[in-house]
Amino acid sequence: MLAERIVCLGVNHQTAPVEIREKMAFSGDCLTPLVQIKEIPGCDECCFLSTCNRVEVLLVAEPEAATINAVRDFLFAGTGLSSAETEHYSYLRTGREAVNHVFRVASSLDSMVLGEPQILGQLKDAYRVAMDNKATGPILHRLLGKSFSVAKRIRTETSIASSAVSISYAAVQLARKILGDLTGKTVLLAGAGEMAELAAEHMLAQGVGKVVVANRTLERAISLARRFDGEAASLAELAPKLAEADILISSTGSPDLVLRREDMAPLMRQRYNRPIFLIDIAVPRDLDPGLNDLDNIYLYDIDDLQQVVEVNKGERRREAEKAERIVEEEVIKFLQWLENMELAPTITELRHRADELRQAELNRTLAALPELTPEQRKAVEKMGSALVNKLLHHPIQFLKSGDRPEDKRRNLMTLRRIFGLDNGNNGNNGNNGAGSG
Numbered sequence: 001m002l003a004e005r006i007v008c009l010g011v012n013h014q015t016a017p018v019e020i021r022e023k024m025a026f027s028g029d030c031l032t033p034l035v036q037i038k039e040i041p042g043c044d045e046c047c048f049l050s051t052c053n054r055v056e057v058l059l060v061a062e063p064e065a066a067t068i069n070a071v072r073d074f075l076f077a078g079t080g081l082s083s084a085e086t087e088h089y090s091y092l093r094t095g096r097e098a099v100n101h102v103f104r105v106a107s108s109l110d111s112m113v114l115g116e117p118q119i120l121g122q123l124k125d126a127y128r129v130a131m132d133n134k135a136t137g138p139i140l141h142r143l144l145g146k147s148f149s150v151a152k153r154i155r156t157e158t159s160i161a162s163s164a165v166s167i168s169y170a171a172v173q174l175a176r177k178i179l180g181d182l183t184g185k186t187v188l189l190a191g192a193g194e195m196a197e198l199a200a201e202h203m204l205a206q207g208v209g210k211v212v213v214a215n216r217t218l219e220r221a222i223s224l225a226r227r228f229d230g231e232a233a234s235l236a237e238l239a240p241k242l243a244e245a246d247i248l249i250s251s252t253g254s255p256d257l258v259l260r261r262e263d264m265a266p267l268m269r270q271r272y273n274r275p276i277f278l279i280d281i282a283v284p285r286d287l288d289p290g291l292n293d294l295d296n297i298y299l300y301d302i303d304d305l306q307q308v309v310e311v312n313k314g315e316r317r318r319e320a321e322k323a324e325r326i327v328e329e330e331v332i333k334f335l336q337w338l339e340n341m342e343l344a345p346t347i348t349e350l351r352h353r354a355d356e357l358r359q360a361e362l363n364r365t366l367a368a369l370p371e372l373t374p375e376q377r378k379a380v381e382k383m384g385s386a387l388v389n390k391l392l393h394h395p396i397q398f399l400k401s402g403d404r405p406e407d408k409r410r411n412l413m414t415l416r417r418i419f420g421l422d423n424g425n426n427g428n429n430g431n432n433g434a435g436s437g
Helices: 018-024 032-039 065-075 085-090 093-107 117-132 139-156 167-179 194-205 218-227 237-242 261-270 289-293 302-368 374-400 405-418
Strands: 006-013 043-050 054-061 091-094 186-190 208-214 230-233 247-250 276-279 297-300
Touching: 006 018, 006 065, 006 093, 032 043, 032 065, 032 117, 043 117, 043 139, 054 065, 054 093, 054 139, 065 085, 091 093, 093 117, 093 139, 093 302, 117 139, 117 374, 139 302, 167 194, 167 247, 167 297, 167 302, 186 194, 186 237, 194 208, 194 218, 194 247, 208 218, 208 237, 208 374, 218 230, 230 237, 237 261, 261 289, 276 302, 302 374, 302 405, 374 405
Parallel strands: 186 208, 186 247, 208 230, 247 276, 276 297
Antiparallel strands: 006 054, 006 091, 043 054
């Protein structure tokens, strides 16, 4: 069945810690991996998604071990993990489970921060890249398009977004928990991307006194700093700027550490050991885990933010229960569409075969009755069409019946065998359509 060919293979914050995820991070690049995955034998359609909390491949493929293993090996290439470890840290979902997973991801029901809106935009971007590179076909077009409408329906019919927080806001909440009132504090943002921008907005709302933006591209740092009436710096100036900062939020996307323990030790003496709060929301991580060993340095990475997320979970989970029901309803609808799509060729073939027989018998009958008037000929033709439709009604309903995929497959094979749709004949069998007894 077509549903069984939908495959989702990936890694997220639930299956693997940040130490594993950062080894296989693709830095948000969807195009290069997509092109390589397309070449794996057995992959008919594919879409590749990479975020700070997940790396995921959505496929339409025969769920064969060789194809699945090839995709998994590609995702974990260069990590040094064994086959057993890659299976342990990844998840594989097929058929109904895969459809349910895609709808939940789009609706932010599978996110670290329940209800956060960024994942929908990231999934849309991944779909756009796949579509532009002709990696998608009719099934993924329908599945991903439907996932976007499911997400919209959930945001319309539930309040899951109203009580949700972004990763950046969760970082701010953690800063307040550690430092207390943020009024007058100096915040240093390493990286000028969307995460840094959101963090700055939330920090300003909490009354921080100064925002400093350090970025590899100084022009981008200046642009963002101007928005918040802040100060810009290059990433090379990160260490001296830390001498005055109370909070560092780092999200550079750099493949290497931007701040190491040995960089910070002399700065702490310069700061007279004044406490500093470091939040690393980058994957791979920007900040050396060894920084936590220094006195008066409080370092938290993206996995630590899960503790902040727990604060509002009660309300969000109540709304999530409504959202899960919507997802299940939409999964059923999608699978019904998929089943009809799979049955459509057989129904078309059956109707075509019946129409051929009807037309052959009609021609033979009308040839034997030349005295019929045009009105009478039309009545005979109409009767033949009505008879065919009534005779096909129950076989088609039988084709669509069955609760389980194996029942539908058995019904499909039975009907094709009864009507001879796989034996290559045209239904006449040399006897001009007459019964044999």
